[in-house]
Amino acid sequence: MSKVTAVQFAAFLLCCHYYTTVLCLSEVTRKEFPTDFVFGAGTSAIQYEGAWADDGKTPSIWDTSMHEGLFGEDTADIACDGYHKYKEDIKLMRDSGLEAYRFSISWPRLLPNGRGPVNPKGLEYYNNVIDELIKHGIQPHVTLHHLDIPQVLQDEYGGWLSPKFIDDFKELADVCFREFGDRVSSWTTLNEPNINSLSSFDYGFFPPHRCSSPFGDNCTAGNSAVEPYIAAHNMILAHSAAVELYREKYQDVQKGKIGVNIYSIWFTPLTNSIEDANATKRALDFILGWILNPLVFGDYPEIMKKNAGSKIPSFTDSQSQQVKGSYDFIGLNYYYSLYVAHDSSIPKTSPRDFTSDMFAKFTDFVDNPTGHRIIPPIRPKYDYDSLCKLLNHLKNAYSNPPIYIHENGFGVEFVDAMNDVARVSSLSGFIRSVREAIRDGSDVRGYFVWSFVDVYEWISGFTLRYGLYHVDFEGNGRERTPKLSAHWYHNFLKNGSAADIQNVGLRRANAHSS
Ligand SMILES: *[C@@H]1O[C@H](CO)[C@@H](O)[C@H](O)[C@H]1NC(C)=O
Numbered sequence: 001m002s003k004v005t006a007v008q009f010a011a012f013l014l015c016c017h018y019y020t021t022v023l024c025l026s027e028v029t030r031k032e033f034p035t036d037f038v039f040g041a042g043t044s045a046i047q048y049e050g051a052w053a054d055d056g057k058t059p060s061i062w063d064t065s066m067h068e069g070l071f072g073e074d075t076a077d078i079a080c081d082g083y084h085k086y087k088e089d090i091k092l093m094r095d096s097g098l099e100a101y102r103f104s105i106s107w108p109r110l111l112p113n114g115r116g117p118v119n120p121k122g123l124e125y126y127n128n129v130i131d132e133l134i135k136h137g138i139q140p141h142v143t144l145h146h147l148d149i150p151q152v153l154q155d156e157y158g159g160w161l162s163p164k165f166i167d168d169f170k171e172l173a174d175v176c177f178r179e180f181g182d183r184v185s186s187w188t189t190l191n192e193p194n195i196n197s198l199s200s201f202d203y204g205f206f207p208p209h210r211c212s213s214p215f216g217d218n219c220t221a222g223n224s225a226v227e228p229y230i231a232a233h234n235m236i237l238a239h240s241a242a243v244e245l246y247r248e249k250y251q252d253v254q255k256g257k258i259g260v261n262i263y264s265i266w267f268t269p270l271t272n273s274i275e276d277a278n279a280t281k282r283a284l285d286f287i288l289g290w291i292l293n294p295l296v297f298g299d300y301p302e303i304m305k306k307n308a309g310s311k312i313p314s315f316t317d318s319q320s321q322q323v324k325g326s327y328d329f330i331g332l333n334y335y336y337s338l339y340v341a342h343d344s345s346i347p348k349t350s351p352r353d354f355t356s357d358m359f360a361k362f363t364d365f366v367d368n369p370t371g372h373r374i375i376p377p378i379r380p381k382y383d384y385d386s387l388c389k390l391l392n393h394l395k396n397a398y399s400n401p402p403i404y405i406h407e408n409g410f411g412v413e414f415v416d417a418m419n420d421v422a423r424v425s426s427l428s429g430f431i432r433s434v435r436e437a438i439r440d441g442s443d444v445r446g447y448f449v450w451s452f453v454d455v456y457e458w459i460s461g462f463t464l465r466y467g468l469y470h471v472d473f474e475g476n477g478r479e480r481t482p483k484l485s486a487h488w489y490h491n492f493l494k495n496g497s498a499a500d501i502q503n504v505g506l507r508r509a510n511a512h513s514s
């Protein structure tokens with residue numbers, strides 16, 4: 001075979017593969033979504049920007065942990081070098097047809113002392129990013145705080161554990177609304193307060209690494225039984241304080257929307273037993289209801305108050321009123337579903353942590369009998385419908401809040417090939433699931449792929465890749481290369497359908513052969 005024929009043959013095989021993995025499953029087009037629905041992709045400050053100590057930025061607690069070598073050799077000192085390469089990336093976004101971009105503000109870049117004087121260089125950077133996005137017709141969806149709390153605030157009062165966090169966060173929010181709010185119409189206060197609290201204060205694998213035995217390992221201080229509840233409580237109050245500020249001082253003029261982001265999982269009972277059904281309900285109340293019940297109803301779920309007892313702080317009447325209704329939308333980070341079983345092995349007496357207060361155990365081994373931890377959705381039969389089920393649950397149990405899917409994606413623990421067929425299957429499967437939920441009456445307003453480019457993935461460093469664009473983290477230029485998923489998403493956004501993936505494959509093959 002000549003070179004050209006060989007490439008065409010490869011493209012043909014690729015298309016056959018799509019045909020079986022994508023086409024038979026789904027046919028989903030951009031046109032089926034409302035015109036004001038937005039499709040985008042996201043990153044977050046510390047995972048993307050690099051320039052960790054440039055132009056007046058001070059360390060966040062993540063910088064500190066990374067430099068202590070707690071996550072191996074990878075650090076986010078340079079990361080994607082987005083601080084210097086944002087213009088180039090926004091051009092790629094435009095070329096990809098992205099309608100919106102979700103990113104976060106680095107608190108220690110904007111307010112190096114945690115409060116007080118604004119860093120002019122930090123201000124300039126975010127102004128430039130926002131202006132550049134708008135110039136290219138891409139909506140900025142901005143998260144005020146995505147895990148990287150300034151080390152100075154950690155040192156001063158223990159960060160999220162102290163109610164002082166609430167006032168400082170409100171000040172950060174005020175600076176952002178004042179400086180950027182004329183151009184930003186979608187604000188998210190906090191990223192994943194639920195998972196942040198658990199990872200940092202129950203299991204201790206996220207900074208500031210607080211936990212207690214037997215619930216977490218290797219922490220020098222902490223109390224896993226109590227601190228996650230306190231941290232989340234302060235985060236909820238900080239969120240609602242920022243929303244109140246936005247509504248009183250800015251929203252009338254700036255006309256934006258504000259919400260919070262929550263990590264969510266969909267749960268399915270492991271067996272048909274009543275015990276497992278009850279455990280599944282508890283799991284939803286603990287993981288999702290922990291944050292969402294206060295926002296929608298003004299208090300924690302009854303089962304959490306019952307099982308956690310005095311460990312979970314109470315809202316005063318005025319706090320409850322401030323928290324209730326403090327959202328214009330809910331952002332969801334969704335990756336996978338788990339099976340849930342009742343856990344009778346947990347002692348009924350203390351100390352119990354959040355997980356044991358739930359009396360439930362999770363498993364993802366049902367479709368994966370080898371017992372290896374899987375990065376969903378590598379499951380053989382991946383459950384895309386679970387996202388639709390979760391959205392239906394939100395519609396039915398929480399009065400159908402406006403929803404943005406803030407993160408959904410596919411991670412692989414190796415430098416994945418440019419022909420990321422599995423990622424394409426996953427994205428199209430979940431996008432179809434969102435379409436089904438909208439048909440069922442869910443008020444979903446947008447969908448963001450995690451992540452736009454490969455980024456620093458927290459404790460997984462650069463080994464876990466989610467990007468539509470590959471980043472060469474070994475090279476000084478941090479070169480970006482579109483993966484097949486980037487071509488697929490572009491094609492989808494340009495009102496193509498999954499079926500057009502064949503053309504994408506052929507176009508790529510032709511481009512390579514010419
Ligand atoms: C705790 O430290 C030990 C010894 O260094 C290590 O093997 C283990 O993986 C650590 N556990 C966690 C959760 O980091």
Ligand SMILES: *[C@@H]1O[C@H](CO)[C@@H](O)[C@H](O)[C@H]1NC(C)=O
Nearest residue numbers: 273274275276277278279342
């Ligand atoms: C399941 O939950 C219901 C409602 O909360 C409760 O009445 C029932 O006793 C529970 N059953 C079991 C077996 O846990």
